[in-house]
Amino acid sequence: MVDVIQIGSGPYDSNIFLVRGSDTNILIDCGSGSYSSRVEGSIRRNLGEADLDAIVLTHEHFDHFGGAVHLMRAFDSSLHGSPECARTLREGDPVRTGSFLFGARMDPILDVKDIGDDLKIGGLSFDVRSTPGHAPGLICLIERSEGCMFCGDLVFCDGGVGRWDLPGGDLELLRDSIERALEWEISSLYPGHGRTETRDPKGQIELARRMLAMY
Numbered sequence: 078m079v080d081v082i083q084i085g086s087g088p089y090d091s092n093i094f095l096v097r098g099s100d101t102n103i104l105i106d107c108g109s110g111s112y113s114s115r116v117e118g119s120i121r122r123n124l125g126e127a128d129l130d131a132i133v134l135t136h137e138h139f140d141h142f143g144g145a146v147h148l149m150r151a152f153d154s155s156l157h158g159s160p161e162c163a164r165t166l167r168e169g170d171p172v173r174t175g176s177f178l179f180g181a182r183m184d185p186i187l188d189v190k191d192i193g194d195d196l197k198i199g200g201l202s203f204d205v206r207s208t209p210g211h212a213p214g215l216i217c218l219i220e221r222s223e224g225c226m227f228c229g230d231l232v233f234c235d236g237g238v239g240r241w242d243l244p245g246g247d248l249e250l251l252r253d254s255i256e257r258a259l260e261w262e263i264s265s266l267y268p269g270h271g272r273t274e275t276r277d278p279k280g281q282i283e284l285a286r287r288m289l290a291m292y
Contacts, residue, residue: 210251
């Protein structure tokens, strides 16, 4: 049994998801850090006496990773991202991370563990799919036992897609990533912004594909 809890943050932050397995807890994305105390408090209330075993990033944009250092220290958690995401954070590039859009200083984050094609942390296992187009390091994480997909800014519910006009964005790569996502077996969709979908996740991806076909 896997439980997905959305952690409240603030405006302009990414969605933050606490994924709870029988003996393992991980956080997927962690917001910009503008509301770190609020986020930390919510995580602690949901964890109780349990530990936060890891933080996993869907990609290298500031609104998804800016709170990482605070939360790593608060919970003594490891940080994980795709090789492209990890490299960008280690380099501390303010353009490719988008930190300049938030008026934030981008200090390099050196302690990021690279994710391969699969990710296993304790009792939680994920298939990892590279889905560039919005960002070079964007990945989708599909939880293996129940098919929950955490897609970052690949697509959003109700026809939205991630921007491709930011540094590292590519419209044709985004189209290809969304086309491939339609082939995957999933049961629910947890995007990086906006609402989630548990009834018809494939329908939401198809809607995003049709909307993108207008460009």
